[in-house]
Amino acid sequence: MKAMESVKRSLIQLLGKEYMEAVIAGTIALYDLDNEEAVRLASDEVEFMPEAFIKKVDHLLTEVGTQLIPEIKISNSGAPTDAFKKAANMKASPLGGLGYLRLGEDGRLYLVTKSEHYHTPLGHNFPGYKLIENAKALGITNATHNNTRGYITRLLERELVRTVNGIDQEETDAVDQILVSQEPYVLNRVLNLDTGTLSCEAGIKMMLSRFYKLDYSFPEPKYGDRIPVFFVIADNEGGGKANYHGTTIIAQTMRDLWPAMYEKMSEAGIMKVCPVSINNFEDFKTKFDEYNKPPYKAAGFIHEIIMMNYGGIKLEEDFLKKVYELCHDNDTPIMCDEIQSCMWYPGMYLFREYGLNPDFVIIGKGFPGGQYSASRLITTYEMDSLNQFGALVTNGQEELAALAYLITMKFAEENASYIREMGYYYEGKLRELALRYPSLIECIEGKGHLASIFFYEVDNVLTFTKILNDNCIDISAQTYKAMCPPAALTKPPIIATKAMLDFFVLKMDEVLKMISEEA
Template sequence: MKLSLVQLLGSSYMNSVIAGATSLLGLNLKEAERLAHEEVEFLPEEYVSFTNQLLTYVGKPYVSALESSLEGAPTNAFGSATNTKASPIGGLGGLRLGEDGRLYLAAKSEHYHTPLGHNFPGYRLIDNARALGITNATHNNTRGYITRFLERELVRTINGFRPEETDELDAALASQEPQMLNRVLNLETGTLACEAGIKMMLARFYRLDETFGQPKYGNLTPVFFVMADHDGGGKANYHGTTIFAQIMRDMWPGLGEKLEQAGILKVCPVRINDWEDFQTKFEQYNKPPYKAAGFLHEIILMNYGGIKLEPKYLQKVYALCHEHDTPIMCDEIQSCMWYPPMYLFREYKLNPDFVVIGKGFPGGQYPASRIITTAAMDTLNQFGALVTNGQEELAALAYLITMKFTEENGSHIRNIGQYYEDKLRDLAVRYPDFIDRTEGLGHLSTIFFREAQTVTQFTKVLNEACIDVSAQTYKASCPPAALTKPPTIATREMIDYLLYSMDETLLAIREEQRGRSDELVHPIV
């Protein structure tokens, strides 16, 4: 697909931008019009072909290594986890060029936020916008045209309207109906977006400030339901790094206990895909002195082995929550943009009160997350979730580019995701001695190993070959897992290369273990 800034943002706005570029920046009118009207090809065939050819260089020196690196000034935790050899000095598509001069395969999409890989050609529209003087920095009271246009596009796409259905979109924006997602709050990170949702739910129990009236459930203790780990604790859920979100996953246990004892709030983990457990706990805590304050969930638990929540389970939970005035926050930070409708909850036929998006939408170009909610949940004043940099115009433009490409290429994303999921399942069948099963959905797929030692060895060998796959072996009662998430622009060639490398690694591990077994049976004298 090809698009220009005029085609993406409209001629009225871009004519004003051109006027500003020629008068403020002194840009030549002909050059300004060229930048505005240049049709940028989002993913040229030669780009795809070249990245496929580069697969043969993965793990090999491609340029000279950086002669002198820096340690920076990290904290102890970050310093011990840093691998400067793999730190980027460049990249193209699903490949990263490391400081050691080697090419790396980004099989986790740089920890889940580059669905379109590195240096995606379509993002050249951002360079054109910058050259025309479109400023990135705005503030909450001066949200720019691109940001406001994006807000409409988010409401359009999240409700499933086609671009030409403008009347339907206008009606949705004006709607006061429950579960009609038509309010957008622009924030910087997924953590802040989740925090905003938690605060909106808390606003029904506590006043934000003295200008607010008495809350609807001010005399009751709010209870938040989150996904439990297999031990019944809260380690399976992940909704950011603020205090409330961390308490929900069993961090700061002393603080969480005191909040519960004081009747300030309670967190109740519910078992994965267990409807009876949810129903029982909901009935227990949806009566005085408690009130079910909200249900927070991801659909693919990428911080707990990539376990997938089942549609029928979520549909039952949603029906119960809506019946009892309990809002639901669907955290799509991990899953958004990796499935054709852009929002996985639509595939599940769900109707949440909050949807949190980020990571995939700006494609790694900017930190930019959003929470999309309903008129009923629009409960905070401007300072309740204020973020100075949340309204950045070029970040909004990155959103629009990623969204347009994904809308046009949904069938490719679906087909490659299914291909990868099926082939991973075949891999598990060939190595039942190592692999228990695969989990996840499409690109967001994981491999559950029988032994933590095996998955550690598996990922270590792949990492040494410059293939970015990570091991998750530290979660409560969760089987040791290898986490993957190829970019949505991944070709079949890239997927096949990744699968071949996994196959070769597992075969080598099997042969090594057989060799050790033979030595034990026939010891060398």
């Protein structure tokens, strides 16, 4: 089995000699740091994933669920809202972490099998992020503004364009050509935002700008005389509860929240939302044909590929390709929301594995590795329709957040084969579990690391996840969505080793055996 590539980089190697020489000069001028120490920090070749680190976390697997240190006795419940208070599990709150392990406030060691709700692909205290500390020590500031986007942010934008278009690192001329392209479906614009919610919102606003002016200085929109209709993935009752594209009001109306407000918007002809059946092209085409003629116009199709908010169901490649062709033929933009799937697949973008050509790609969570909240909208020349104030966020241009992106991307790019192999391995092990317990498990859903286990019975998935949680293995049950099969959701980090995956699967096997014997 392929070994993980450690990767070594200094700030000079990652960010470039000319830029770092300027940083060093500025550090000497502004701070009490001598030239020798500044050069050392800039030249410090950090090993991203040393063998000793991997051995340490693998060795600690046997301690999962045990009491490593005494439980913290400080009483501090904060000041949460009622909903957050009800959901809180402060015993599992982090005192520290190492790789795919977390030390809870109860002093026990936890196995991070959902990547801390999907935003730590490199686990806790990833050694490569030492470069962020080196950058801080050299005085590289984090806060910038939209008009003063820093060098690291600009470098990241170029790297995102390179990787989202599948261009090799040495093909700089190809990147230059992509950056000036005005062709459809060529992703060459990056909008730096703070969270995935804001990136999705920006994409929705860009699609709406073809129907409504942002302000009165804008020209008449292309479809100003039509009612925009957005297509989203439906739940199994035909409603919108399956899709999730952030927590702004418009995005929430797309998943059946704020129903009374949405009904008034729809009745007034402001916009409509049309849920379409999962992996059912005929249903999509029927509804598309209905709403792509006056007084309506198909305004956009918004989708994930792995629906981690609806049981981890996977949209099929054939379905998406047919939908994309229909939308492209009818001037309907497509937004591929990769907040859940980005970074967990070779090449970092799952849409590329599918061979898709969206107008918008939304990324975040996985890219900054849990170090910062930083998302990005990547779009095309044609869809670049808002002015600066139409979609900005003040702290979207953070330099150290961009550095976290570059570090994570470098490790993932060098480990593409490892990520693929471990994804296949993990999915295969889950399918073996399903075959061993056919009376409990209906099927395995998702793809690779983003996998879910569909149970036949709600009680069984609740028992399964509770026992694992009680033993400090982080897995959750999804049983509250409309007609969604009761599912146990998992998402091991991309640094997961064979030892970690084997340990996790073994623990699941033990619990399934227990449930089976008691049935």
